[in-house]
Amino acid sequence: MSRWRSGVRIPSGSLFIPVVTSIVLTGGGSSRLGGNKALQIVGGKSLLQRVIERVTLISDQILVIGSPHQRGFPVDSGIEYREDLYPGKGPLGGIYTGLLASKSVYNLVVACDLPFLNVELLRYLIRLSPGFDAVVPRVGKVQPLHAVYSKNCLDAVKVQVEHNLLKISRFLDSVNVRYVEETECRSIDRQLLSFFNVNSRADLARVNRLAEDIGLKNGDKL
Secondary structure, three states: OOOOEOOEEOOOOOOEEOOEEEEEEEEOEEOOOOEEHHHOEEOOEEHHHHHHHHHOOOOOEEEEEEOOOOOOOOOOOOEEEEEOOOOOOHHHHHHHHHHHHOOEOEEEEEEOOOOOOOHHHHHHHHHOOOOOOEEEEEEOEEOOOEEEEEHHHHHHHHHHHHOOOOOHHHHHOOOOEEEEEHHHHHOOOOOOHHHOOOOOHHHHHHHHHHHHHOOOOOOOOO
16 A cells, blocks of 8 residues: 555545645745745735645645745744755745655645635646656646645756756656636636735735735734
């Protein structure tokens, strides 16, 4: 019997959804934001806290990958912090670290700067996962840090990282990918807010305005 958990049937319906581990990539400091991106505040909570709140709804295990646990990061028994095994190797190093530590066959990988993650869209990606090495949205461009990866990707990722081939697009060319097109994503997340990420002070200001518009305050859910 496999040592990895493969899936459960959700109680409320007939659709099969695999058990998943969520891997949150925190990166590190951001010169454009003037500090640790994960700790930037949106609607009274850090970006990392908002991401964790969303993925908690669909995950059996949550791994936060990056530098060691830092002051201000959420503290919860359900969150595991792992130091990047390949620091300086970009997201691929973080993906490898997360896949290696994961207890699940299927793994949701998200960046820490996505405050409006749409849980139903994430569930849709997860349901598509069986039979593929990766399920990756293609919204404007490929969105590899809002995607699902199988443990089967471990060897391919390791080869890329160890040869310093750090473009995720090159890695994706080497595995079996189900691309999820923009029209599919819009059918669930009409405004595609799930993909809105924060890279600058201007982005942060806009995200806070959006949060206020949609009522995303301290105790509210998206």
